Amino acid sequence: MLSTEPETRGVVRSYDLQGLERERAFDEITRVAAFVCGTPIALINFIHSDRQWTKAGVGLELGDVPLSESVCACAIQQSDAFVVPNLREDRRFGHLSLVGGEPFLKFYAGVRLETAEGLGLGMLCVLDNKPRPAGLSAEQVEALNLLAKSVMSHLELRRASTKLAEREKRFRTILDAVPQKIWTARADGTHDYFNKRWYAFSDAQPVESHGDRWLDLIHQDDRVRVQARWRHSIATGEDYEIEYRLRHNSGEYRWMLARAQAIRSKNGKIERWLGTSTDIHKTKTVEQALAVREQHYSGLLEASAVVVWFAGPDGTVTHSKGWTELTGQTDQEYLGLGWLRAVHPEDQARVVPIWEAAQASGSFYQAEFRVKSRNGGHRWILASAVPIHDASGRLREWVGSIVDVHDRKLAEQQLYASKERLRLAIETTALGIWDVDLISGEREWSPEAKAIMGLPADAPLTRNTFLDRLHPDDRGQVEASFYAASSDASLTYEGTYRIIRADSGEERWVAATGRTLLGIDGRPSRKIGTIQDITAREHAKIILRASEERLRLALQASRMIAWEQDLRTNFITRSDNAIGLMGMGSAPLSDVLDRIHPEDRGLREPRPNASQTPYISTVLGSEWDAPDSSSPQISTTFPCGMHSRWGRSCVLRCPKSNGCASLPRWRCLCRLTPWHNRTRGLGAGERGAAAPARRKLCSVAPRSISPPLKQFVAFEACGSVQTFSTLMQPVRAREPGRRGRRCRSRFEGMC
Structure with missing residues (x-):
């Protein structure tokens, strides 16, 4: 197998041949090889991929050589020693540049550098520039094989050292990590x-x-x-x-x-x-702290009101600390199952099955019940217990505690009653409640809130559930107030909006309120509020506004003024058209008195004390352009109500506040004090006495006002603020002693 084959490249890389510098050990091996074989040249060449390079040598420096120019590339294919007596005459190598030119190589002999796996890495070779027909002796070939093995031993040792160093490095890297x-x-x-x-x-x-x-x-x-x-x-x-x-x-x-x-x-x-x-x-x-806490806990149990008790595997109480102080039972009375005698009779049938079920399953026990108090009566307690097992898993005992929860139980009952009252109030007022958790996004609406919006009870709730039902003209206002997400936004908000019911499409008015709750980090965490259908109230407001507008137009068309005096503050409130008709609007009573003609101010009767029954004055007025005679005086008295106060009518001059002081206006003043609802409070005799006075006033009035008055004024009492309505309408009037001229009659309030 050759090192140039792909499957062997990994093995070659493990020797790191390309990264090795020239080493003294390899150079000494080549010198020994040249000496043994009697050649001037000895080389250690490695072959890999497409080239050959010299690791060590003596007599010749080759460096990298292409495989096409390499004798070793052919020799490595042989498993035994490869000897060429005359390279010049060998047709495989005669054309090589190292043979035909410098250094004119003639002789070659080499052995493989082979791994334990049989992989050839290169050649240990000797060369001469003279042919050697006899080649090498058997001893020389054996010496070359031994030297080749020395090269491989050195390479194996180096590879092992490298692997060991890498393993050590990797091991220490792991240890550091x-x-x-x-x-x-x-x-x-x-x-x-x-x-x-x-x-x-x-x-x-x-x-x-x-x-x-x-x-x-x-x-x-x-x-x-x-x-x-x-x-x-x-x-x-x-x-x-x-x-x-x-x-x-x-x-x-x-x-x-x-x-x-x-x-x-x-x-x-x-x-x-x-x-x-x-x-x-x-x-x-923690262990040290636990040891300290163990001491603290032991002392706490001794100092606190918590009752500690122990029971055997069968559930019978064996010992308790604090039970006697709680119930008054002695040790002999509560041991075993004697503690049940202190339990309220109504709770015994419930407590015993819970305790028996815990014993049967070996699970945690907890129950709330009432026990007889040492001072009489019964108190609620919370009893808990856990099973304790030994090393083998067998139940050894029960360890429990008892806590007095009487106050908490009463508070829960009061809270339940409060919730019931709230629920009834909500159902009675049809008030809907909504709640949004800003952290989890969970939303909850009460049934009343969904009913107001026309949503079914199982309708899913999202951020847009309320927005989608809003009238388009109101949506922007709601988003700016109720849906503001910044922490610096207002924490409370309210508004009146129109909605479109989901079921019928009907437009309704609702009043919504909300409040943002902040978390411990100061950021909004929850929003809660109410919603109520106020359609009937809004419609009533619309009707009221229309009625007020009709009244305003009526007063404006008839040149009449509506006014009201607060007898506590003496402030007179007038309708909006008072400025146009009188030259003054709402003002204190003193401002009105300042406008009476100085010569006529003495004609006013003194005002009754504040402790007496409140009274009000009216001015029945007829205007003349420029009177040139003394004003007519109409003076009469008549009983008015059960307090037998008297009234007087007279004509006064009051300058009109229009900048024309030279043209005074005349008012016919009638003061009534105190008043009652028309004359229904008068007796028969009083009504008879009042009739001539009224006929006298009405008989004089036609001189300046026509038609004759049938009813002067109607009064109504509204607490401390008294109101009245005038029954006069604009008519034609004339000045006494002069031909009739157009004027207007009206009532004007004064004191």
Whole structure:
């Protein structure tokens, strides 16, 4: 088999022939070959792929030679020694440049460099520039074969060393990659290797770790113990295992678990030790903490109200701590199954089967029930127990605890009652509730919420379920408020929107509220809110707005003013058209009084005390352009209600607030104090006394107002704020003593 064949190339590469530099050992072999054969030239040539190159030689430097110019390429095909007495006369080689030209080679003899697998790698050959018809003697051929074997032995040794070095490198690479501190030691216990994890942990250098110097890194309190245990393993060959504290690169000593095993030869002799050091500092710290907690737990049980009890494999109580303090039963009374006598009679039939089922299955036991309290009455407790088994798996005993959960049970009952009240309130008000988990994306709507939207009870809920049902004109507003995802958005929001029901396509009005809840990281984690159908309320608002608009138009068309006085603040609110008709809008009462003509202000009666029944004044007005005579005085009195207050009517002059102070306007003022609902509160005699006064006023009024008044004013009481409605309409009026001129009559409120 030749090294040029594809299936042999891997074997050739294992010898790394191309990477080998000239070596003294090979050069000495060629000198010996030339000496033994008596030739001036001896070469070690290797053949691979399409070329031949010289590894070592004496008498000739060839370098790389194409196979077409190589004698060895032909010789390697032979298994025995290949001898050509005269290359010049041999038709296979006479045309070669090394034969026909310098160095004019004439003689060639060579033997194969062959691997143990029979693969020919090259030739060990001797050459001469003179022909040698006798060739080589048998001894010379044998010497060449021995020298060829020496070449192969050297190559095999080099390959083995290379493989060993690669294996060592690979082994150490693996050891460095293992998340463990690994070390090795010679048979005598001398440490000679530590992996990178060791050096990274200890921050020590190899000179500080090899030999016995690694002991200096161990805590001084553990050093003697570790050294003694390591020497014992070296002497006996036993596995090495010990816990100790090793200095960390931070200066802290951390607990380590060191283990080592001996690597033995076939005859059982210890060759090396392979060991590991595991950082168990956390485990050790936990163990120490657990020991402390064990003490704390024991003390806590003694100091707390938790009852601890123990029972045998058959379920009978053998011992308890705290049961007597809880129930008042003595040890003799609760042992065995005597504890059942302290259980509430209504709970015994439920508790016993649960305890028996736990015993039968050997599983965890837990039950809530009431027990008789030491102070009387019964209290809720939570009893738990776990089975304890021995090493063989057999049930050894039960260990349990009892916790007083009476307060929690009462709170649960109160919470249940609150939930029931909430449920009834929601059902009564038809209020829907929605809830969105922003982390998991889970959504939940109450049945009322789905009913409002016209969705079936099993309808799937997504982010767009509500958006898809919104009126197109309201969708953008909802997305900007309810669907804002940033953490700096408003946490509470509400709005009124229109929806299109999914079942009927009907347009409905809903009021929606929401609140964003933040998680512990300050980011939104949940949204919850309500939705309510307010279609009837919105329709009522529309009707009210239409009614108000009709009233506004009526007041504007009839040049009438509607007003209202708050008797607590004396502020008068007027309709919007007051500015156009009076030159003033809503204002305090004092602003109105300032507009009365100075000569007429004394005609007003003093205002009653605030403690008396509230009153209100009205002005029945007729306007004249420029009166040139004294104003007519109409003075009359009549009883008004059960409090027998009196009223007076008179004509006052008030300047109109339009900048024309030279053209005063006249008002007919009638003050009534206090008022009642028309005259229904008057007795028969009072109504009779009031009738002449009203007839007198109405008989005088036609002088300036026509037609005659049939009803003056109607009052209504609304708490502390009194309102009234005027029954006057714009009419034609005339000034006393003058021909009739067009004017308008109206009521104006004053005090």
